[in-house]
Amino acid sequence: MLQKHGQKTNTPKVQYRTEMLKQKIKDKTVVVAVLGLGHVGYPMSSLFAKNGFQTIGYDISSKRLSDINQGKVISELTSILPNDETHKQKTLSEIANNLKISNKEEILKSADVFVVDVPTPLKENETPNLLFLTKTCKTITKFLRKETLVIVESTIYPGATEEIVKPLLEESGLHAGDDFYLSFSPERIDPGNKKWSLEKIPKIVGGINKESVDVASSLFSQIVEKVVPVSSLQVAEATKMLENIFRSVNIALVNDLSKFFEKMGIDTWETVAAASTKPFGFLPHYPGPGVGGHCIPKDPFYLLYKARKMGTNLEFIEEAACINRNMPLYVVHIAEETLNTCNKNVRESSFAVLGVTYKKDVLDIRRTPSKTVITELRKVSKNVMAFDPLTDETFGAKTGSLEETIKGKDCIILLVNHSYFRENSIEDKINELAPNCCLIDTRNFIDSSKLKKSIIYRCLGKPLKSG
Ligand SMILES: NC(=O)c1ccc[n+]([C@@H]2O[C@H](COP(=O)([O-])OP(=O)(O)OC[C@H]3O[C@@H](n4cnc5c(N)ncnc54)[C@H](O)[C@@H]3O)[C@@H](O)[C@H]2O)c1
Structure with a gap:
């Protein structure tokens, strides 16, 4: 992996903390919260749950939560469910056991990892509407602790994680890279594509520093076949x-x-x-x-x-x-x-x-x-x-x-x-x-x-x- 210029070399103490979090990820003892349970976030949260992670799904839309609870949008899980009926039912019950969904933000209290999958649409004048993203960052800020990991998956222009997400998260008083890990990992799901299931699509992982890339890569390597760290x-x-x-x-x-x-x-x-x-x-x-x-x-x-x-x-x-x-x-x-x-x-x-x-x-x-x-x-x-x-x-x-x-x-x-x-x-x-x-x-x-x-x-x- 290439190293970006200007990244700090971390002290043994920081390296030790990073290794601790990576071990917790390996042991699947971290709690993963997915914010935004739409076409991307619902399959993503289900994939974490399917792989044995205690997963929290947070969405502000009660209609969306009720559709998920009533099984109305199971078709959106095509890219992570097995084809045969017996295995499919088994996977669905594993997901149900590990995935708790809610529109109450207090559910995020226990999260060690925050994965952001909210919409990033356009305004009427064809410029980015980042309101969903900024609101979500403000929500995370309330629950951010030391040694937690924030991963943005929503599509944004180059520079936006550092320019928009980072300052909002730092309103918590914690510093990105030193106190918490910050990563951007684009979602590449192709809805309806049975050949390229979510597990088979390589995951690109960037980070504010090397440790953030390492930790996010460890997490994704538990749920997808290939992780591609970038600089x-x-x-x-x-x-x-x-x-x-x-x-x-x-x-x-x-x-x-x-x-x-x-x-x-x-x-x-x-x-x-x-x-x-x-x-x-x-x-x-x-x-x-x-x-x-x-x-x-x-x-x-x-x-x-x-x-x-x-x-x-x-x-x-x-x-x-x-x-x-x-x-x-x-x-x-x-x-x-x-x-x-x-x-x-x-x-x-x-x-x-x-x-x-x-x-x-x-x-x-x-x-x-x-x-x-x-x-x-x-x-x-x-x-x-x-x-x-x-x-x-x-x-x-x-x-x-x-x-x-x-x-x-x-x-x-x-x-x-x-x-x-x-x-x-x-x-x-x-x-x-x-x-x-x-x-x-x-x-x-x-x-x-x-x-x-x-x-x-x-x-x-x-x-x-x-x-
Ligand atoms: N749909 C795709 O095929 C696809 C593929 C790759 C990447 N993406 C990107 O992924 C992101 C999400 O897209 P999507 O298609 O899943 O959107 P979506 O509209 O299907 O779902 C977004 C969900 O986020 C929820 N939400 C909105 N504001 C929230 C908040 N403040 N807190 C919690 N939840 C909130 C909404 O209620 C909705 O359920 C976008 O940036 C998109 O560009 C989409």
């Missing part, structure tokens, strides 16, 4: 920015190319598949209706904010975010264009939107591109229905069963490739219930060879005439 808090923070901006710009690249390839009569999906046969230097990304969720659409704006404050413009990153943000409008545009080819007017047409969440098989509607698509369609048509098997949210569109939503529509737009649509033979349903529709497929999901000839099929990233 500073800033490198750990920047790693998360790089990963998500890498996704944002590559998605933007393929989205931009797909619009041009459509015009040239080139199939983008086939082109990406062909490029993917290159055994090195290429990573496939696919066109889509835009990006959503609590990472890709907002993380670039965290770095852009920091860059602007430092007098730098990261135009390339900004442009990429903008391209992705405009994709829902492009989807509406191609729907209109396709309707025009069959002499239908968008204002007199009826629409069905299939899929509202931002991602396949994941119940998360934050920043979903479906919201923009539905809103734009509702501006021009009075007859817009939407259906999603995972959520009742339709952003003002009427809803019904899948069949009711499809029935008799002039234009059907598939925005999310939920397994449910495959399981319910979506092509057969469309053939039967909307045999004269225009069908816009934004995910290359529909098997167009199964469609009736009367249906005008258009796939994002494919030329109009291609089926």
Whole structure:
């Protein structure tokens, strides 16, 4: 591991204290508190509990706590639960034994480790909203003791742990690095991804000093297969920015190319598949209706904010975010264009939107591109229905069963490739219930060879005439 310049060499006394805490972590006699039990914090706290740590889950939302208690959000634990039913039940009962959840902050009294997993969204003006983070720091400050460890996992821009988190925690009268350990370790969970379970995703660990990195690394090595220590808090923070901006710009690249390839009569999906046969230097990304969720659409704006404050413009990153943000409008545009080819007017047409969440098989509607698509369609048509098997949210569109939503529509737009649509033979349903529709497929999901000839099929990233 590289050492950051300027780090202090610690005395034998400090080294002894660090070793003591590491031993307690190894013996699993530390109490771990996770603050924020959302899409990240709930699986994370459950993973500590699954591995035998006495775990405290603290969340200010009583609705969230009640959903967890009633087992309503067990699907969010996919990335840590075994597949077979017997093992799954056993793991769930281990988690229930070790995880205590509450919205009363006194529960944090016994914590030796504080893991911060609260939201870091954007304000209206696209700058970081760090209110959840600062409030959480103030809560921790009340319960911070000597020889405790604070780990921030929420996504923030490089420098924020030191500039924002550290001074707030030090209001306790304790000093970061000397009295308590301070680490930043970005969460890299991919909700719904069964292949890359939380245990299998390597954990990046940065710290205010070497001891903080050591202690946090010891903790994570008890629950994940691989820990990657880095030389500073800033490198750990920047790693998360790089990963998500890498996704944002590559998605933007393929989205931009797909619009041009459509015009040239080139199939983008086939082109990406062909490029993917290159055994090195290429990573496939696919066109889509835009990006959503609590990472890709907002993380670039965290770095852009920091860059602007430092007098730098990261135009390339900004442009990429903008391209992705405009994709829902492009989807509406191609729907209109396709309707025009069959002499239908968008204002007199009826629409069905299939899929509202931002991602396949994941119940998360934050920043979903479906919201923009539905809103734009509702501006021009009075007859817009939407259906999603995972959520009742339709952003003002009427809803019904899948069949009711499809029935008799002039234009059907598939925005999310939920397994449910495959399981319910979506092509057969469309053939039967909307045999004269225009069908816009934004995910290359529909098997167009199964469609009736009367249906005008258009796939994002494919030329109009291609089926
Ligand atoms: N969702 C993802 O896929 C993902 C992946 C990697 C990293 N992240 C990052 O992880 C962080 C958390 O994201 P999330 O998706 O879990 O958010 P979330 O909105 O799903 O959950 C956050 C939880 O924190 C709670 N909370 C808010 N303020 C609190 C406070 N003061 N004290 C205690 N609890 C509080 C909320 O009630 C909510 O239950 C964000 O910084 C996000 O960028 C998210």
